[in-house]
Amino acid sequence: xxxxxxxxxxxxxxxxxxxxxxxxxxxxxxxxxxxxxxxxxxxxxxxxxxxxxxxxxxxxxxxxxxxxxxxxxxxxxxxxxxxxxxxxxxxxxxxxxxxxxxxxxxxxxxxxxxxxxxxxxxxxxxxxxxxxxxxxxxxxxxxxxxxxxxxxxxxxxxxxxxxxxxxxxxxxxxxxxxxxxxxxxxxxxxxxxxxxxxxxxxxxxxxxxxxxxxxxxxxxxxxxxxxxxxxxxxxxxxxxxxxxxxxxxxxxxxxxxxxxxxxxxxxxxxxxxxxxxxxxxxxxxxxxxxxxxxxxxxxxxxxxxxxxxxxxxxxxxxxxxxxxxxxxxxxxxxxxxxxxxxxxxxxxxxxxxxxxxxxxxxxxxxxxxxxxxxxxxxxxxxxxxxxxxxxxxxxxxxxxxxxxxxxxxxxxxxxxxxxxxxxxxxxxxxxxxxxxxxxxxxxxxxxxxxxxxxxxx
Numbered sequence: 001x002x003x004x005x006x007x008x009x010x011x012x013x014x015x016x017x018x019x020x021x022x023x024x025x026x027x028x029x030x031x032x033x034x035x036x037x038x039x040x041x042x043x044x045x046x047x048x049x050x051x052x053x054x055x056x057x058x059x060x061x062x063x064x065x066x067x068x069x070x071x072x073x074x075x076x077x078x079x080x081x082x083x084x085x086x087x088x089x090x091x092x093x094x095x096x097x098x099x100x101x102x103x104x105x106x107x108x109x110x111x112x113x114x115x116x117x118x119x120x121x122x123x124x125x126x127x128x129x130x131x132x133x134x135x136x137x138x139x140x141x142x143x144x145x146x147x148x149x150x151x152x153x154x155x156x157x158x159x160x161x162x163x164x165x166x167x168x169x170x171x172x173x174x175x176x177x178x179x180x181x182x183x184x185x186x187x188x189x190x191x192x193x194x195x196x197x198x199x200x201x202x203x204x205x206x207x208x209x210x211x212x213x214x215x216x217x218x219x220x221x222x223x224x225x226x227x228x229x230x231x232x233x234x235x236x237x238x239x240x241x242x243x244x245x246x247x248x249x250x251x252x253x254x255x256x257x258x259x260x261x262x263x264x265x266x267x268x269x270x271x272x273x274x275x276x277x278x279x280x281x282x283x284x285x286x287x288x289x290x291x292x293x294x295x296x297x298x299x300x301x302x303x304x305x306x307x308x309x310x311x312x313x314x315x316x317x318x319x320x321x322x323x324x325x326x327x328x329x330x331x332x333x334x335x336x337x338x339x340x341x342x343x344x345x346x347x348x349x350x351x352x353x354x355x356x357x358x359x360x361x362x363x364x365x366x367x368x369x370x371x372x373x374x375x376x377x378x379x380x381x382x383x384x385x386x387x388x389x390x391x392x393x394x395x396x397x398x399x400x401x402x403x404x405x406x407x408x409x410x411x412x413x414x415x416x417x418x419x420x421x422x423x424x425x426x427x428x429x430x431x432x433x434x435x436x437x438x439x440x441x442x443x444x445x446x447x448x449x450x451x452x453x454x455x456x457x
Contacts, residue, residue, distance in 0.1 A: 009300045010358050012309055016366075020312040027319035031326075059182040063190055065242065066173050067197050072235045073129075074198040076136045076228055077165055078205025080158050082307075083224050090221065091148060101151050102288075103411050105159035110404040113163030117171075117397025120164075122255060125172035125393055126245040132164040133239065137232035143225040166280075167396035170194065170380060175389050176243050187384055188325055191377035195318035199311040199373070206307060250390065262388055263395055268446050271439040272382055273399040275337070278432035279375060281403035282348065285410075285429040286368065289422050293351060294361055306362055313366040317373025324374070325381065333378050334444035338437045340378075344371040345433035352426040382443075 120128040139157045212223040324336050347368045414420035
């Protein structure tokens with residue numbers, strides 16, 4: 001008599017989607033009421049980032065137009081990230097070839113992407129945003145014209161586009177925000193909305209990819225390239241019709257002197273740079289290893305249903321940010337970052353050293369992404385406090401250089417030559433997050449009281 005082994009496919013509980021949605025909705029809807037109640041009962045003078053000040057119509061229009069462009073860019077990023085590994089497998093690439101293309105991409109980010117922020121500061125962030133759209137347009141057209149384009153060239157283009165995306169749109173928004181004379185209290189709101197809309201756009205890109213592919217993979221394989229071309233053209237039109245950028249007149253010699261004085265010469269910026277590098281490293285490690293970690297026990301899992309849970313958790317985390325910085329909490333931004341980095345470090349530590357059921361792992365990873373949703377706007381807020389606008393892009397891109405170097409090292413030694421285990425790589429990411437928490441604690445002690453920044457009210 002034969003033994004029948006029943007196989008089951010693990011899927012997240014649908015109640016998780018409902019919880020994340022309603023929790024985010026409640027956080028967004030309840031915040032204005034709580035903020036207004038706090039403002040009416042508090043005699044505290046308005047601070048630089050006071051959310052109780054009503055924005056003007058022009059500032060709201062500026063914010064909405066920017067978020068539209070940023071969302072389009074996020075969807076373009078999401079299309080390739082969601083579809084990339086599936087496309088490589090469809091064309092028959094081996095695991096070693098995929099790892100090599102990934103290494104080439106991170107090498108391009110290290111050798112070229114690290115200096116694109118400097119280029120942004122010198123020629124203007126808007127021009128670099130154009131370059132981002134052009135890279136996506138070029139890659140989409142290339143894949144439509146050529147059936148089997150170079151995988152390495154595509155990896156380089158996408159890596160450079162991802163490097164540009166990490167700093168250019170934020171820098172452009174902050175510079176335009178100051179040039180147009182909008183109130184600085186709008187910046188904090190825009191920062192968390194950027195994180196929120198980026199996560200929502202990434203979920204939308206997954207939905208769009210699935211809809212484009214449908215049930216006929218062979219026929220619709222190139223459809224995502226067409227979507228990328230269409231989105232890139234729309235984004236370029238929006239950029240062309242957007243705000244006029246003040247021409248940059250900074251010479252390279254003057255820029256180097258300013259960078260040496262205000263970035264390399266300020267210990268507080270070093271702390272901020274290290275925290276950003278550790279965060280960038282841990283996020284990259286997560287996206288490389290989360291799927292192998294979940295399927296390590298051999299069970300079949302619907303990874304496509306788990307992916308939205310992570311991004312939804314990040315959306316929820318971003319809605320927590322205004323509660324923490326609006327005066328409702330007595331915590332400073334650095335305090336919030338200390339706690340968030342420690343929690344995320346603990347999550348990765350548990351993942352590295354203790355086997356867990358799939359449900360527990362998904363819960364831990366959702367907590368990790370909720371922390372990301374709070375950390376991204378918090379770090380952007382600190383950059384506004386400590387980094388001059390003229391050096392912002394260079395500071396962000398150069399801070400990613402040590403993280404990209406570490407990722408490249410671990411990819412080569414761990415995933416390509418199998419000399420380092422996945423748990424060791426995750427443990428190093430957790431250690432980096434703990435050191436980032438220490439940096440934020442020291443930054444609080446060294447920071448000025450009250451906050452000073454490089455912008456006018």
